[in-house]
Amino acid sequence: xxxxxxxxxxxxxxxxxxxxxxxxxxxxxxxxxxxxxxxxxxxxxxxxxxxxxxxxxxxxxxxxxxxxxxxxxxxxxxxxxxxxxxxxxxxxxxxxxxxxxxxxxxxxxxxxxxxxxxxxxxxxxxxxxxxxxxxxxxxxxxxxxxxxxxxxxxxxxxxxxxxxxxxxxxxxxxxxxxxxxxxxxxxxxxxxxxxxxxxxxxxxxxxxxxxxxxxxxxxxxxxxxxxxxxxxxxxxxxxxxxxxxxxxxxxxxxxxxxxxxxxxxxxxxxxxxxxxxxxxxxxxxxxxxxxxxxxxxxxxxxxxxxxxxxxxxxxxxxxxxxxxxxxxxxxxxxxxxxxxxxxxxxxxxxxxxxxxxxxxxxxxxxxxxxxxxxxxxxxxxxxxxxxxxxxxxxxxxxxxxxxxxxxxxxxxxxxxxxxxxxxxxxxxxxxxxxxxxxxxxxxxxxxxxxxxxxxxxxxxxxxxxxxxxxxxxxxxxxxxxxxxxxxxxxxxxxxxxxxxxxxxxxxxxxxxxxxxxxxxxxxxxxxxxxxxxxxxxxxxxxxxxxxxxxxxxxxxxxxxxxxxxxxxxxxxxxxxxxxxxxxxxxxxxxxxxxxxxxxxxxxxxxxxxxxxxxxxxxxxxxxxxxxxxxxxxxxxxxxxxxxxxx
Numbered sequence: 001x002x003x004x005x006x007x008x009x010x011x012x013x014x015x016x017x018x019x020x021x022x023x024x025x026x027x028x029x030x031x032x033x034x035x036x037x038x039x040x041x042x043x044x045x046x047x048x049x050x051x052x053x054x055x056x057x058x059x060x061x062x063x064x065x066x067x068x069x070x071x072x073x074x075x076x077x078x079x080x081x082x083x084x085x086x087x088x089x090x091x092x093x094x095x096x097x098x099x100x101x102x103x104x105x106x107x108x109x110x111x112x113x114x115x116x117x118x119x120x121x122x123x124x125x126x127x128x129x130x131x132x133x134x135x136x137x138x139x140x141x142x143x144x145x146x147x148x149x150x151x152x153x154x155x156x157x158x159x160x161x162x163x164x165x166x167x168x169x170x171x172x173x174x175x176x177x178x179x180x181x182x183x184x185x186x187x188x189x190x191x192x193x194x195x196x197x198x199x200x201x202x203x204x205x206x207x208x209x210x211x212x213x214x215x216x217x218x219x220x221x222x223x224x225x226x227x228x229x230x231x232x233x234x235x236x237x238x239x240x241x242x243x244x245x246x247x248x249x250x251x252x253x254x255x256x257x258x259x260x261x262x263x264x265x266x267x268x269x270x271x272x273x274x275x276x277x278x279x280x281x282x283x284x285x286x287x288x289x290x291x292x293x294x295x296x297x298x299x300x301x302x303x304x305x306x307x308x309x310x311x312x313x314x315x316x317x318x319x320x321x322x323x324x325x326x327x328x329x330x331x332x333x334x335x336x337x338x339x340x341x342x343x344x345x346x347x348x349x350x351x352x353x354x355x356x357x358x359x360x361x362x363x364x365x366x367x368x369x370x371x372x373x374x375x376x377x378x379x380x381x382x383x384x385x386x387x388x389x390x391x392x393x394x395x396x397x398x399x400x401x402x403x404x405x406x407x408x409x410x411x412x413x414x415x416x417x418x419x420x421x422x423x424x425x426x427x428x429x430x431x432x433x434x435x436x437x438x439x440x441x442x443x444x445x446x447x448x449x450x451x452x453x454x455x456x457x458x459x460x461x462x463x464x465x466x467x468x469x470x471x472x473x474x475x476x477x478x479x480x481x482x483x484x485x486x487x488x489x490x491x492x493x494x495x496x497x498x499x500x501x502x503x504x505x506x507x508x509x510x511x512x513x514x515x516x517x518x519x520x521x522x523x524x525x526x527x528x529x530x531x532x533x534x535x536x537x538x539x540x541x542x543x544x545x546x547x548x549x550x551x552x553x554x555x556x557x558x559x560x561x562x563x564x565x566x567x568x569x570x571x572x573x574x575x576x577x578x579x580x581x582x583x584x585x586x587x588x589x590x591x592x593x594x595x596x597x598x599x600x601x602x603x604x605x606x607x608x609x610x611x612x613x614x615x616x617x618x619x620x621x622x623x624x625x626x627x628x629x630x631x632x633x634x635x636x637x638x639x640x641x642x643x644x645x646x
Contacts, residue, residue, distance in 0.1 A: 024103065024105060024128060024129075024131070024132035024155040026105070027105065027128075027129050027132040027133065027155070028132055028133065028154070028155070028184065031133055031184055034129045035049075035129060035133070038184055038185050038186055039185075039186055039187070040186075040187055040191065040194070041608060042185065043180055043185050043187065043188065043190065044190065044191070044194050044195060044198070046076075046129075046130045046133065046134070046178070046180060047068065047076050047078065047190070047195060048198060049126035049127065049129065049130050050076075050078045050126070050127065050130055050176050050178075051066060051068060051078055051199070051202065051211075052126060052282070052283075053126055053127060053174075054066045054078060054080035054082060054174070055202055055206060055209070055282055057080060057082030057083060058080075058082070058206050058209045059206065059281070059282070059336070062082045062083045063080045063081055063082035063083075063173075063209070064081060064208065064209065064210060065080065065081050065209075065210045065211075065212070066078065066079070066080045066209070066210070066211045066212070067079040067080075067211075067212045067214070068195065068199060068211065068212070068213050068214070069213075069214045069215075069216055070190050070192065070195075070214070070215045070216060070217060071177070071216055071217075072216055072217055072218060073179065074179065074188060074189060074190060074217070075177055075178060075179035076177070076178060076179075076190065077175065077176070077177040078175070078176050078177075079173065079174070079175040079176075080173050080174055081171075081172065081173040082172065082173055082174060083172050083173075084141040084142055084143045084172045084173055084174050085097065085098045085101055085139070085141055085174050086098065087141055087143050087148045087161060096150075096161045098139060098141060098148070098150065098161060099150065099157055099161060101127050101128065102127050102128055102131045102137065102139065102150075102152060102157075103128060103131065103152070103155065103156070103157060104128060105128050105129070127176075128155075130176075130178060131152050131155050131178070132154070132155035133180060133181055133184050133185075134152075134154070134155075134178040134179055134180055134181055135153070135154065135179045135180065135181045135182070136151065136152065136153045136154075136178065136179055137151070137152045137176065137177070137178035137179075138150070138151045138152075138176070138177045138178075139152075139174065139175070139176050139177075140164075140174070140175040141173075141174050141175075142167045142171045142172050142173050143172060144169065145166055145167060145168070145169040145171075146163045146165075146166060146167070147163065147164050147165040147166065147167050148161055148162070148163055148164070149161070149162060149163075149164040150162070154181065192213070192215045192220070192222065194611075195213055196213055196224060197611050197614050198610070198611075199211045199213050199226055200226050201235075201284070201613070202226075202282060203226035203227060203228055204226075204228050204231060204232055204234060204235035204238070204332075205231065205232060205235070205279055205282045205332075205334055206231070206282060207228060207229060207230065207231030207232075208227075208228075208229060208231075209227070210225065210226070210227040211225070211226045211227070212224070212225050212226075213225075213226070231263070231265075232252075232263055232264075232265040232332040232334055233250045233252050233265045235265065235332050236250050236265045236266065236267050236330050236331070236332055237250065237267075239275060239330050239613060239616070239617060240267055240269050240330050241617075241629055242617065242620045242621040242624050242626050242629035242630070243269035243270065243271050243328075243330075243620060243624060243625075243626065244269060244270045244625065244626065245267050245268065245269045245270075246267075246268045246269060246270060246328070246380050246381070246384065247267070247268070247374075247376070247377045247380055247381075249267075249374070249377070250265055250266070250267045251264075251265065251266050251267065251367070251370055252264070252265045253265075253362055253363055253366035253367065253370075254362070255361075255362040255365075255366070256358075257357065257358035257361050257362060258354045258357065258358055259337070259338055259354065260335055260336070260337050260352075260354055260355050260358035260359075261335065261336040261337075262291075262333075262334075262335050262358050262359050262362040262363075263332075263333075263334045263335070264295065264331065264332070264333050264334075264359070264362070264363055265331065265332050266329060266330065266331035266332075267329075267330055267331075268328050268329050268330075268380075268381055268384065269328050269329075269330060270328060270625075271328050271464065271465075271620065271624065272327055272328060272388075272466070272467050272468075273327075273328070273464075273525060273616075273620075274323075274326040274327065274328070274329050275329070275330045275331075275613070275616050276292070276295075276326070276329065276330075276331045276332075276333065277331075277332055277333070277612070277613050278291055278292050278295075278332075278333045278334075278350075279332070279333070279334045279335070280334075280335055280336075280337060280340050280342075280350050280355075281335075281336055281337065281340060282334070284610050285342075285348055285349055285350050286348050286609040286610065286612060287343075287348040287349035288349060288350075289342075289343070289349040289350030289351060289352075289355070290350050290351065290352055290353060290355040290356040290359075291333055291335045291350055291355040291356065291359050292333065292350075293356050294355060294356035294357065294358065294359030294360035294361075294363070295331070295333050295359050295360070295363055296322050296326075297356075297360050298359065298360045298361075298363035298364040298367065299322065299325055299326065299363065299367070300320070300321070300322040300325060301364065302363070302364050302367045302368055302371070303320060303325045303371075303381065303382065303385065304319045304320055305368075306368070306371045306378055306382070307320060307382045307385075307386075310375075310378075312379065312382045312383075312386070313382075313386070318389075320382075320385045320386070320389055321389070321392070323388070323392065324385040324386070324388040324389040324392060325381070325385045327384065327385065327388040328384065333359065335350075335355050335358070335359065337352060337354075337355060339352075340352060348609070388467070391467040391468055391469045392468060392469075394468075394469040395467075395468035395469040395471075395472050398469060398472040398473065399472060399491075413482060413483060414454070414478070414479035414482050414483060416439070416454065416455055416479065417452060417453070417454045417479065417483050418443045418446070418452060418453040418454075419452045420446075420447075420448060420449060420450050420451055420452045421448055421449050422449045422450050425497055425498050425499055425500055426500050427449075427450050427500070428450050428451075428452065428498065428499045428500060428501075429450060429451055429452070429499050429500060429501035429502070429503055430451075430452040430453070430454060430483060430484075430498075430499040430501070430502055430503065431446070431451060431452070431453050431454070431503050431505045431539070431595070432454050432456060432480070432502070432503070432504050432505065432519065433453060433454070433455050433456070433505045433506070433582065434455070434456055434506050434507065434511075434512065434515050434582075435455060435456075435457065435583065436455050436457070437583035438455070438505070438507075438581065438582035438583050439453055439454075439455025441582065441583065441585060441586065441587050441590050442455075442505070442582075442587075442590060442595070444587035445587035445588070445590040445591035445595055446591075446595060447595075451595065452483070452499065454479060454480065454483050456476045456479070456480075456515075457476065458476070459514065459515055459518060460474065460476040460477055460480075460515070460518050460519065460522065461474045461476070461477060461518075461522075462518055462521065462623055463477075463518075463521055463522045463525050463526070464521055464525070464619060464620065464623035464624055465623070465624070465625060468489075471526075477522060480522070483498070484497060484498060484499070484502065484527070484530075485497060485498040486527060486530070488526040488527055489526060492526075492527060492529065494529050494530070494533065497530070497535065499535075500535065501535060501537055501602075502523075502530065502535055502536050502537065503537045503538070503539050503602065504516050504519050504520070504536070504537070504538050504539065505539035505541070505582065505594065506539075506582075507541070507580070507581035507582055507583075508540075508541050508542075508543055508579065508581075509580060509581065512581070516538060517622065517623070518623075520536075520605065521619055521623050523536055524607075524615070524619060525619075531605055531606060531607060532606075532607075532609070534604055534606060536604070536605040537602040537603060537604055537605065538602070538603040538605060539594050539595075539600065539601075539602060540556055540594070540600075540601040540602070540603060541579065541582055541585075541590075541593060541594045542554035542555060542556050542579060542593045542594075543555060543556060543557060543558070543561070543578065543579060544561045544576055544577065544578055544579070545576070545577040545579065545589070546561070546564055546565070546568075546574060546575070546576050546577075547574075547575040547577075548568055548573050548574050548575070549573060553568070554592075554593050556601060561576075582594070618633075621633050
């Protein structure tokens with residue numbers, strides 16, 4: 001023991017051991033602090049940082065077009081027709097302003113100085129961080145008839161800013177091309193679809209701005225233009241396209257109050273889910289904040305006042321809750337604010353108190369006028385809200401009943417659940433399997449200490465098309481809620497989760513995929529935290545078993561089978577079995593292939609909060625009532641399908 005201590009004392013900890021990370025070196029050392037992560041999410045964040053600078057020009061009224069291109073070498077070019085980054089000498093730094101923007105951390109036109117009224121990229125780390133995390137970056141600026149150019153490598157300028165050509169005197173703008181550094185990012189291949197989602201959102205939020213996304217990589221050339229004159233009204237139309245809306249017109253309110261510019265668009269549809277997305281200076285705030293609170297207050301108060309004044313609610317009836325009014329609502333709340341205060345560096349929640357008052361004020365006033373002028377629409381919404389209120393009341397009674405039951409019976413778990421004996425949730429996992437036959441094999445195969453099995457009979461209810469009271473009455477869903485232990489909706493408490501891993505284990509066929517989708521729809525709608533915190537998994541059972549000379553191999557895809565056959569040789573001694581379902585495996589095989597923690601393949605289910613509107617739309621398209629959007633989705637994605645049961 002003492003030897004170790006002696007060894008520790010030899011390594012000095014003095015003044016020279018404290019590293020001072022100069023400027024951009026700090027970024028290269030701790031990239032996650034500046035862009036969130038070095039995974040694909042962080043990689044795409046680089047593009048957004050540069051695009052956001054161009055969007056700030058558009059918000060200031062100087063830029064109308066942005067072109068984003070993924071080049072053949074997997075670098076990205078972002079070009080705009082804004083004023084162009086200033087090329088004059090910055091007196092404080094003694095170098096051109098453009099070089100300051102790309103090489104000095106916390107430099108930008110957003111820290112006072114009157115450059116921008118509102119902006120999204122507020123931390124001033126945007127351009128310089130992108131530069132620091134790129135192999136190389138080149139910038140071209142058109143200014144007063146000349147084209148200025150500078151190249152940087154890993155954050156350092158390779159040459160002075162120089163003039164490389166001429167352009168039309170009236171042409172202005174900036175062109176930035178960069179290639180991410182492969183030594184920092186786990187993956188440097190950009191995904192077209194990820195960029196597409198974010199750029200579409202940006203175009204919706206900035207009406208009139210045209211954004212063109214182009215992929216020039218060999219074999220996957222494509223181009224998409226986003227340009228919406230209607231701004232967030234069109235955004236609501238886009239999000240509601242797989243749903244039946246309750247009334248034609250989209251309510252749109254805008255106004256300024258206390259230096260906050262507010263835009264709100266909303267429309268109700270016949271679904272039971274609320275889809276409200278909030279933005280500040282075009283940045284998505286998935287955790288809401290003061291602007292959302294203001295919106296909800298205004299909505300609840302205005303609708304209750306209207307329902308009371310027009311006798312749609314009897315005096316004896318209670319007020320409508322916010323939840324009832326927001327059932328089936330799709331809304332976008334976008335505020336522009338000069339100095340946004342976010343809670344946390346990740347900008348996920350707005351903290352400015354003036355935003356609450358401003359949104360509340362604008363929505364209350366304009367919604368009151370709207371309802372007075374459109375009594376039929378007002379009546380439709382109020383009627384839907386009263387139905388929702390009744391259903392919620394019925395659900396509450398059903399819930400209280402189940403609660404009371406459990407209080408009397410002790411915490412009775414569902415009868416068909418084979419629970420595990422370990423009581424520490426961290427070590428435990430639950431397999432949800434379809435049908436009793438697979439359930440029987442799984443119960444025999446499992447490791448009793450840590451693996452629980454819950455067999456479900458038949459297909460569970462599609463929650464996308466059902467109200468709460470219906471959901472609570474469904475036996476299979478009740479069994480899952482009880483087994484997980486967290487409760488749902490407002491009762492949800494992740495600390496009560498009884499298993500660290502929830503594993504959906506279904507057959508590797510179309511039916512199995514459908515059951516898995518129904519399960520995921522339920523978890524996403526009622527317990528999204530389980531997915532966000534990485535507790536939900538899909539088990540991947542093998543598709544083939546190959547026997548030869550008493551040796552056994554399992555293959556999880558056609559390609560894997562081909563690779564095994566190439567290795568062992570194709571001849572008459574090969575016995576190949578194609579598994580149609582889990583019930584065809586005996587307990588040992590099931591353990592070996594799908595349940596043994598050492599050998600199994602588990603796919604973790606996750607989603608990016610920034611893309612929540614798209615995830616929402618996908619669930620709606622696939623599980624909702626409208627057939628047409630589903631047909632289009634299938635046609636667009638059919639080319640990616642493998643392992644069909646044909």
